[in-house]
Amino acid sequence: MVFKAALAAGATVVVAACSSEGSGGSGGSNGQPAADTPPKAKITAEPALDAKDAPVAKPVVVKVTDGKLTEVSLAGDSGKQVKGELAADGLSWTSGEPLGYGKTYTYTAKATGSDNKPVELKGSFTTLKPASQNRATLNPIDDAQVGVAMPISVKFDSPVKDRAAVEKALSVKTDKNVEGAWGWLSDTQVDYRPKEYWPANITVSVEAKLYGVDLGGGVYGKSDVTTKFKVGRNQVVKINTPDHQMHVYRDGAKVASYPCSNGLDSDVERNTPVGTYMIMEKKEHAVFDNARYGYTNVNKKWACRFSNHGEFIHExxxxxxxxxxxxxxxxxVNLLDADAKAYFSSALIGDPVEVTGSKLGKQTQSDVKDWLYDWGTWKTLSAVK
Structure with a gap:
C-alpha cells in the first residue's frame, strides 16, 4: 500500500510503503523506528504540485533525498512529454525545454529510498497565462556582413513598459572586448552600439531571451530571438560639404575621393545634415519624389541611403x-555615374557616413540615429542604471 501527501507550493512529498507494527515489525520495543533504520526517500518538485501561474522559462526540477530517482516524466495537456535529463547521481531531474503559456503539466516521479522501498510523486501544476504577448525581431539578421557603424536593433510589435526587464534578457558576445551599451530610441525599439565603431572583421552573437519575461502590464515576451553576424572591413565616408568632395577611408587610409554636389548652401532646409549617419540600404535604381520641391518620378542609379531624413549618395x-x-x-550627395557605381560596389550596409560643414543640424527624427548621440548621452538612454 502506498500513500501521497499533499504538496503545497514549496512543500515536500513523502511517499513510502506502509510497515507493520508490533514485535514482527521493524520498530523497537517502544514502537519507534530502530536507530539503524534507513531513512525514507523524500521527493520534492519545483514548481510544486497544484502551483498556479508557474513560470514558463525557468527549468522544472525534481529532486530526491535519501534515495535515487528511477523514473520522472512531465507531460503537457496533449500528453506530449517534456524533454528532461536525469542527473548521473540519480538525485535530480531537470527539464530541457521551456513550457507553454497557460498549460497544465502532470508529474510522475518514482524513486527508491535508502530503505530499498519505493516512493512516488504524482500531480499537476499550471503555467502563467499572459494578458497578451509581444513579438520582437532582431537586426542584423543571421549571416549578414555589415559595416562598422551597424547597431544591433531589437524592435517590438507593441510598446514595452518594463524596459529594464528587456535589457536584462539581452546579451551580446564578440570575438574581441568591445565597450557598448543598449539605448531606447522609442518605446518599441532598443539598440546596442559600441562606444566607438566595431573592430573590423569580428563576429557578433546576440541573444534576446524574451520568452517568459514579464514586459509589464501582463504582457510577456512571445519568443526568444537570436542572431549571429559579421562586421566587415572598416570603411568610412567623410564629407565636408563646402569642399565638394566625398572621401572614402579604409582602415584609416584614404582610398578614394570623388567630386560631389551636396545640399544647397543658401537654404538650410536643403543642406546635407551634419552628423554621423550610416548606409541603410542600397538600390541600383531608385525613384525620387519630393512634392515640396516640385519633382516626382526622378530616376537615379547607384543609390545608397544614409538617413531617414531623405538623404542618399547617388548618381x-x-x-x-x-x-x-x-x-x-x-x-x-550627387556623384558622377562612374564614381557613384564605384562607391556603390564598395559599400556595405552599416558603413558610417560622417558629414560636417553644413548649417543643418543632426536629424534625430529617424529610427536610425544611434551615432548622432555622444557616448555619455547614449548611455542615459539605457533603462538599466
Whole structure:
C-alpha cells in the first residue's frame, strides 16, 4: 500500500510503503523506528504540485533525498512529454525545454529510498497565462556582413513598459572586448552600439531571451530571438560639404575621393545634415519624389541611403556641371555615374557616413540615429542604471 501527501507550493512529498507494527515489525520495543533504520526517500518538485501561474522559462526540477530517482516524466495537456535529463547521481531531474503559456503539466516521479522501498510523486501544476504577448525581431539578421557603424536593433510589435526587464534578457558576445551599451530610441525599439565603431572583421552573437519575461502590464515576451553576424572591413565616408568632395577611408587610409554636389548652401532646409549617419540600404535604381520641391518620378542609379531624413549618395549625371564645384542638391550627395557605381560596389550596409560643414543640424527624427548621440548621452538612454 502506498500513500501521497499533499504538496503545497514549496512543500515536500513523502511517499513510502506502509510497515507493520508490533514485535514482527521493524520498530523497537517502544514502537519507534530502530536507530539503524534507513531513512525514507523524500521527493520534492519545483514548481510544486497544484502551483498556479508557474513560470514558463525557468527549468522544472525534481529532486530526491535519501534515495535515487528511477523514473520522472512531465507531460503537457496533449500528453506530449517534456524533454528532461536525469542527473548521473540519480538525485535530480531537470527539464530541457521551456513550457507553454497557460498549460497544465502532470508529474510522475518514482524513486527508491535508502530503505530499498519505493516512493512516488504524482500531480499537476499550471503555467502563467499572459494578458497578451509581444513579438520582437532582431537586426542584423543571421549571416549578414555589415559595416562598422551597424547597431544591433531589437524592435517590438507593441510598446514595452518594463524596459529594464528587456535589457536584462539581452546579451551580446564578440570575438574581441568591445565597450557598448543598449539605448531606447522609442518605446518599441532598443539598440546596442559600441562606444566607438566595431573592430573590423569580428563576429557578433546576440541573444534576446524574451520568452517568459514579464514586459509589464501582463504582457510577456512571445519568443526568444537570436542572431549571429559579421562586421566587415572598416570603411568610412567623410564629407565636408563646402569642399565638394566625398572621401572614402579604409582602415584609416584614404582610398578614394570623388567630386560631389551636396545640399544647397543658401537654404538650410536643403543642406546635407551634419552628423554621423550610416548606409541603410542600397538600390541600383531608385525613384525620387519630393512634392515640396516640385519633382516626382526622378530616376537615379547607384543609390545608397544614409538617413531617414531623405538623404542618399547617388548618381546624378544630369547635374554634372555642378558636381565638384557647387552645392545645389536637395540634401543628397550627387556623384558622377562612374564614381557613384564605384562607391556603390564598395559599400556595405552599416558603413558610417560622417558629414560636417553644413548649417543643418543632426536629424534625430529617424529610427536610425544611434551615432548622432555622444557616448555619455547614449548611455542615459539605457533603462538599466
Amino acid at each position: 546624378n549625371q544630369d547635374n554634372a556641371a555642378a558636381i565638384g564645384k557647387t552645392n545645389n542638391s536637395h540634401g543628397c
